[in-house]
Amino acid sequence: MTSAPTDWFDAPAPPAADDVMYVDVDGYEGPLDLLLDLARRQKVDLAAISILALAEQYLAFIETVREQRIEVAADYLVMAAWLAYLKSRLMVPQAPNDDEPSGEMLAAMLQFRLKRLEAMRRAASQLMNRPRLDFQVYARGAPEPIEIARNNIWEASLFDLLKAYATNRERGISTDYSPLLRTVWSLQDARDILQRLIGDSFDWVPMDSYLAQYLTTPGERATVRASSFASSLELVRQGKIDLRQTEVFGPLFMRRSKSDPR
Incomplete structure (x- = not known):
C-alpha cells in the first residue's frame, strides 16, 4: 500500500505581508475621480467636455499604468471597458432597430455623474474650509459663573420624626374600606x-x-x-x-x- 503524496493535502501558504500588492493609481479614490480630474484638465465646463477625448485620455492613462503594474484594480478596468463601449457608440451610427441607449444618452449620463461629483467635492471643501470655533474664530468671553455652596442643616423634633414616619406608613396602607357585615336578629x-x-x-x-x-x-x-x-x-x-x-x-x-x- 503506497501513501499519497503529502503535497496533495497541504494548503498553499498565505503570502507574506511584503508580497501583498496595494493598488494606488496616483492617489485617485476611484475611476470616476480619475475621470473628473481628466475632465478638469480640458479647462472647459463639464457640460461641454469632449467625451471622446476624455475616453481616449482615460484609456491611455490605464494603458500606461498597466505597463508598470500588470494587476490594476478591477473598478478601473471596468470603467475602461465601459468607456471603450461609449467611444464605439459615439463613433458608430446607431441602427434603427437598436434598443440599447445611444452614445449621446450615455455621454449625458456620464456628464451628469461628473457634475454631481464636482458639486459634492465643492460642498465638502467649503465645509472643511469654514472657520472653526476656538481655532480661527473665538466666541465672546462669557462671565464666570457664581459658585454657590449649599450646606443642608436638618432640624427636626421628635414629633416631626413621628409625623414623617406615620405619613410614610400611611402611603402603603390600602384606602379601600369594607365594613364587616354582622348578622342581627330582629x-x-x-x-x-x-x-x-x-x-x-x-x-x-x-x-x-x-x-x-x-x-x-x-x-x-x-x-x-x-x-x-x-x-x-x-x-x-x-x-x-x-x-x-x-x-x-x-x-x-x-x-x-x-x-x-x-
Missing part, C-alpha cells in the same frame, strides 16, 4: 323563634338550650342572646311565657305560661 324574628321552640311545654328549660343551634358562631352569639332576651321580656308582659332565674348571673329558665289560653 325582635320579631326572635319572638317567633322563641314561641316556636317553647311550644306547649310547661317544663322549665334554660334559654340557651332552646337557642343552642343558633349559638354556634361567636358573631351571632351576642345578637341571638340580646334579641331573645328582649323578646322574652315582651312575651312575659303579654302573659305568654314565664321566666325564672335562681341565682345571680345564672341561666334564665322559661316555659309556657299556664295562663296563656292559646
Whole structure:
C-alpha cells in the first residue's frame, strides 16, 4: 500500500505581508475621480467636455499604468471597458432597430455623474474650509459663573420624626374600606323563634338550650342572646311565657305560661 503524496493535502501558504500588492493609481479614490480630474484638465465646463477625448485620455492613462503594474484594480478596468463601449457608440451610427441607449444618452449620463461629483467635492471643501470655533474664530468671553455652596442643616423634633414616619406608613396602607357585615336578629324574628321552640311545654328549660343551634358562631352569639332576651321580656308582659332565674348571673329558665289560653 503506497501513501499519497503529502503535497496533495497541504494548503498553499498565505503570502507574506511584503508580497501583498496595494493598488494606488496616483492617489485617485476611484475611476470616476480619475475621470473628473481628466475632465478638469480640458479647462472647459463639464457640460461641454469632449467625451471622446476624455475616453481616449482615460484609456491611455490605464494603458500606461498597466505597463508598470500588470494587476490594476478591477473598478478601473471596468470603467475602461465601459468607456471603450461609449467611444464605439459615439463613433458608430446607431441602427434603427437598436434598443440599447445611444452614445449621446450615455455621454449625458456620464456628464451628469461628473457634475454631481464636482458639486459634492465643492460642498465638502467649503465645509472643511469654514472657520472653526476656538481655532480661527473665538466666541465672546462669557462671565464666570457664581459658585454657590449649599450646606443642608436638618432640624427636626421628635414629633416631626413621628409625623414623617406615620405619613410614610400611611402611603402603603390600602384606602379601600369594607365594613364587616354582622348578622342581627330582629325582635320579631326572635319572638317567633322563641314561641316556636317553647311550644306547649310547661317544663322549665334554660334559654340557651332552646337557642343552642343558633349559638354556634361567636358573631351571632351576642345578637341571638340580646334579641331573645328582649323578646322574652315582651312575651312575659303579654302573659305568654314565664321566666325564672335562681341565682345571680345564672341561666334564665322559661316555659309556657299556664295562663296563656292559646
